[in-house]
Amino acid sequence: MINFEEEIKKFQPSLEVDEVEDAINNNNTSDLADIFVEMIREAGTAGENTDEML
Amino acid sequence: MRCYNCDSELSSNDYCPGCGIQVGAYKKIVLMSNTYYNMGLQKAMVRDLSGAAEILRRSVGLYKYNTQARNLLGLVYYEMGEVANALQEWILSKNFEGSEKTLADDFINDVKINQNRLQVMNQSLGKYNVALKYAREGKDDMAIIQLKKVLNMNDKLVKAHQLLALLYIKKEEYDKAKRVLNKSLAIDKYNTLTIKYLSEIADLTGATERELKKEQMREKRQEERKQLSGNDVIIPRSTYKEINYGFFTFLYVLIGICIGAALVFFVVTPSRVKDVRSEESAKVKTYMESVSKSNITISDLQTQVDSLTAQNTDLQNQLVVEQAKTDHSEAYNALLDAVGSYINNDKNGCADKLAALAIPEGMSEQFTAVYTTLTTLTYPDAAKDHINKGSQLLNSSQYQEALNELLLGEKMNPQDVSCLYNIGKCYYEMNGQNPSEQSNAYFAKVIQLAPDSDYAGWAEGKMN
Secondary structure (H helix, E strand, O other): OOOHHHHHHHOOOOOOHHHHHHHHHHOOOOOHHHHHHHHHHHHHHHHHHHHHHO | OEOOOOOOEOOOOOEOOOOOOEOHHHHHHHHHHHHHHHHHHHHHHOOOHHHHHHHHHHHHHHOOOOHHHHHHHHHHHHHOOOHHHHHHHHHHHHHHHOOOOOHHHHHHHHHHHOHHHHHHHHHHHHHHHHHHHHHHOOOHHHHHHHHHHHHHHOOOOHHHHHHHHHHHHHOOOHHHHHHHHHHHHHHOOOOHHHHHHHHHHHHHHOOOHHHHHHHHHHHHHHHHHHOOOOOOOOOOOOOOOOOOHHHHHHHHHHHHHHHHHHHHHHHHHHHHHHHHHHHHHHHHHHHHHHHHHHHHHHHHHHHHHHHHHHHHHHHHHHHHHHHHHHOOHHHHHHHHHHHHHHHOOOHHHHHHHHHHOOOOOOOOHHHHHHHHHHHHHHHHHHHHHHHHHHHHHHHOOOHHHHHHHHHHHHHHOOOOHHHHHHHHHHHHHHOOOOOOHHHHHHHHHHHHHOOOOHHHHHHHHHHO
């Protein structure tokens, strides 16, 4: 049985053409590859620091 | 594929040949993104647009520079009527690609080249947002009106179809909801929300499982028909057909006949009808005038007939009067006959003839004088004679003959009590010795004229 109130809540407003620019600017375009690269870089930095400490 | 660190072309090894950095996991991420792109493409090819969009979003979520996936995602959005989302993906794709001429450029230009279309689609998105607001506020009718407008402007907007269907289901207008959802399925064939609403309608309207299975089987067959392997050879259906000249000749003749009939019906017939109507109206006018004249003539003639009838009646009355005045010859003849009898000394015969004489009106004084003289001279004796005869006949029980004689006697001497009594007695006897109206009238006269006489006593005895 459909719960109409719940169903209507699932519908989201549609993006309009005028809002595209703001949407692109506010969009976090980070992907899994970015996160992975960040992780590699952080790991590399951590390694260098450990070597220096040793 | 290039290295994320030094932008060198990567080899099949798990490290970069340029900078030596580990790229094994990075390559797996990019490959996974490409796999998702392929899956998305498969789904888009079978018009599973919502499924494709979901997979392609994952693809660009793994690797944002997968511009192919992003372009396809934009295309899927565009096909689902969401032009703004499509533009967003294409613009991002263009920026990530960086080169001068990209596929995303082509898509953006195709959309922008028809500004009116873009404006209409954008307005439809705005109206959809308004409709959604109405729906959330419970203004379902307003929302439905807005959504109908939206779908008139942008009939590919799947979520507008779904929202409209949901509102129809809420209003228990299941047929309408089903129609809207079927239209939505034509755009996005395997949209889970659409299918969910359809099955909900089936549950609510009591559609049997058998029908649902039938529907699913049909969809499955269609899907199987579309899924082709790489080895399949698609032979395009030949569109060439031999022209059927006979059929076209027949068609042209038929069209010609139709045009001719239409011309006759729309051009000739109205003018002909108009002529006939004007002729008929002229005839009717003439007839009406003629009828009017005839009515006037009939009225005049009726007046004349009435007048002449009245005149005729007057004249007939006058004629009767004149005839009555002038036709006294019979009376004169009868009187002369009576005079003749008297001269021959037949007094009784004279009296009988005078008694039989009916004297019309307007007789002369001489006639009246002669008549009076003769009656004075003849009636007394003649009356006695008739009364006696009547009495004898009465005594011999010849009542009718006696009555005739006695009535003559009465005419000649109306005061004779014995005569009157005997007349009453005749009637009495003729009524089976019972008093009758006639007998009683005569007995009453007797009692009136001679109340103390024996006749009065007898009369009184017979009256009761």
